[in-house]
Amino acid sequence: xxxxxxxxxxxxxxxxxxxxxxxxxxxDHENMFWYRQxxxxxxxxxxxSYDVKMKEKGDIPEGYSVSREKKERFSLILESASTNQxxxxxxxxxRVAGRSGYTxxxxxxxxxx
Amino acid sequence: AQSVTQxxxxxxxxxxxxxxxxxxxxxxxxxxxxxxxxxxxxxxxxLLKYFSGDTLVQGIKGFEAEFKxxxxxxxxxxxxxxxxxxxxxxxxxxFGGTYKYIFGTGTRLKVLA
Numbered sequence: 001x002x003x004x005x006x007x008x009x010x011x012x013x014x015x016x017x018x019x020x021x022x023x024x025x026x027x028d029h030e031n032m033f034w035y036r037q038x039x040x041x042x043x044x045x046x047x048x049s050y051d052v053k054m055k056e057k058g059d060i061p062e063g064y065s066v067s068r069e070k071k072e073r074f075s076l077i078l079e080s081a082s083t084n085q086x087x088x089x090x091x092x093x094x095r096v097a098g099r100s101g102y103t104x105x106x107x108x109x110x111x112x113x
Numbered sequence: 114a115q116s117v118t119q120x121x122x123x124x125x126x127x128x129x130x131x132x133x134x135x136x137x138x139x140x141x142x143x144x145x146x147x148x149x150x151x152x153x154x155x156x157x158x159x160l161l162k163y164f165s166g167d168t169l170v171q172g173i174k175g176f177e178a179e180f181k182x183x184x185x186x187x188x189x190x191x192x193x194x195x196x197x198x199x200x201x202x203x204x205x206x207x208f209g210g211t212y213k214y215i216f217g218t219g220t221r222l223k224v225l226a
Binding site for chain 1: 122145147149154155156157158159162164203205212213214216217218219
């Protein structure tokens, strides 16, 4: 089974801090995604990457950036954390061939105080 | 614009009763369709998917879904709900050649003993 691992389950950061959320997948998937999940809003796409060093903005990229230096790792960066970025962050990966649907990590619940 | 609607925010059923969760989409052609389940504090797990072919799709944990083109719907069903099915369920849709899915806002299922 494909595994998508998010480095932290829970994170508490202070306003203004630079925050790194890490995601690693172990099955050579081309596409990787970062979503945030908020009650009543479902999942909203922040950024995605379809190859190493390639990225595209999703629906809510403001205040975030991403890095994909290696195929298996996709990092989400909050340049200056704010309280409105308190949320559940979900990483997913997807292999183009096989059409298996996204595989999600367990999520990182980030609280910005 | 493409969209996904899950009209029911909360559903409560008794254990052993049948279940149907609704999902409607807006798109001019046949999309890729998915149902995911999320247990509290966890990531999303794929229940089933539809790409083409037979419109009745079988998934894991005894779930099935039926694609109805005329109604632009992909409703999830289970004939007999177990207490362990209590979770949040998300419908997701992929459009055209993009690998970006759009997620519904979710339906939270409560199961009464």
